[in-house]
Amino acid sequence: MTNQLSRIITIIVICLTSSFVSAQNKSIPLYQGKIPNSTGAPEEEIRENNNILLISNVQKPALEVFTPPKRNRNGKAVIICPGGGYHYLAYDWEGTEIAKWFNSKGITAFVLKYRLPIAKTVTNKSEVPLSDAIQAIKMVRKNAETWNINPNDIGIMGFSAGGHLASTLGTHYNMDYNIKNDPYKDISARPDFMILIYPVITMEATYTHRGSREALLGKQPTDEIIDLYSNEKQITKNTPPTFLLHCEDDDVVPVENSLLFYKALKENNVPAEMHLYPKGGHGFGLASNNAHLQTWTQRLYEWLWKMSNN
Structure with missing residues (x-):
């Protein structure tokens, strides 16, 4: 083997290795030191994988970062809240798989592993998921330059109960939990847009x-x-623009959840787009096995593109 050929092979290996390393996602803890609203008791997170990775009893909330290739990045970012009825997180089905789709469109994605109110170690239970979401968006916004994203183009997305959390952030982003020595205290927690997929909205x-x-x-x-957590009642003119998706035959979370939210958005002159599919049920994720329903991701991409060009 000639020296020149050896050098070429070495360069190729280095390039491939560099690409592999840069593509790796990593998990970042939301809090440094003591986690607020936590007893600190020694409990373990539970992970079960039976076709879908289900995470429950979350103890250390975190953001998992998914970055597209640098040449494809468009500066937009989305924080994803997987669903699971506030009992568990459908972490891959409504989290990491969605993040990979966003990456294919040049969008940086963050999967939020938020604490669940049923955990024994959680105090102020109704506040904890929202406090984790607030911390997450503040962290992303403050470190936007690190991830090459626009701090004014960061959205929140949620599926099912994760949709309730996302819509709670979009309507309660000014709530202050008085976290001691909060490094993000002066950073806005308002999402620039919301994406709500078969969301729980109302507590009525x-x-x-x-x-x-x-x-x-x-x-x-x-x-x-x-009333406080019935998010259709908390919309104001400052609520972020919203994309809504639901199936009319959803027998888990009634389609009226999205209808109520959309109606309130329009009454407050908040830009909104809603897509209703006649069939598809609940919890379909990317709907890869449904030729009609899987087009929802294209509808979302078109909406995001329109939002960026208005």
């Missing part, structure tokens, strides 16, 4: 998802807290 008994409501608010919530 008629249309809510009972399991999500009981996990978040308890078995006998007051009318006040029901």
Whole structure:
């Protein structure tokens, strides 16, 4: 083998190795030191994988970072909240797989492993998922330059109960949990846009998802807290532009959740786009095996493109 050929092979190996390393995603803890609203008791996170990776009893909330190739990045970023009824996180189905799709479109994605209110180690249970989401978007915004993203083009996305969390962030982003020595205290937690996929929206008994409501608010919530977390009642003119997706035959989270939210958005002159599919049920993720339903990702990409060019 000639010296020149050896050098060429070495260069190729280095380039491939560099590409591999740069493509690796990493998990970043949301908090340094003591985690707020936590007893600190020694509990373990639970991971189960039976076609879908389910994570429960989250103890250390974190962001997993997915970056597209540098040449394809467009500066947009999305934080993804997997669903699971506030009992667990469908972490790959409604998290990492979605992040990879965003990467294919040049969008940096972050999967949020947020704490669940049913965990024994969690205090102030109804506040904890939102406090983790607030911390997540502040962290991303403050470090936008590190990930080559636009700090004014960061959205929140959620599926099912994760959609409730995302819509709670979009309507309650000014809530202050007084985290001691918070390095992000002066950073805005307002998302620049929201993407809500078959979301739980209301806590009102008629249309809510009972399991999500009981996990978040308890078995006998007051009318006040029901109203506070019925996010269709919390929309203002400052609520971020929103993309909504739901199936009319959803027998887990009624389609009325999206309808109520969309109606309130329009009443407050907030830009919104809603897509309703007649069939598809609940929890379909990317819907890769449904030729009609899987087109929802194209609808989303078109909406994001329009948002960027308005």
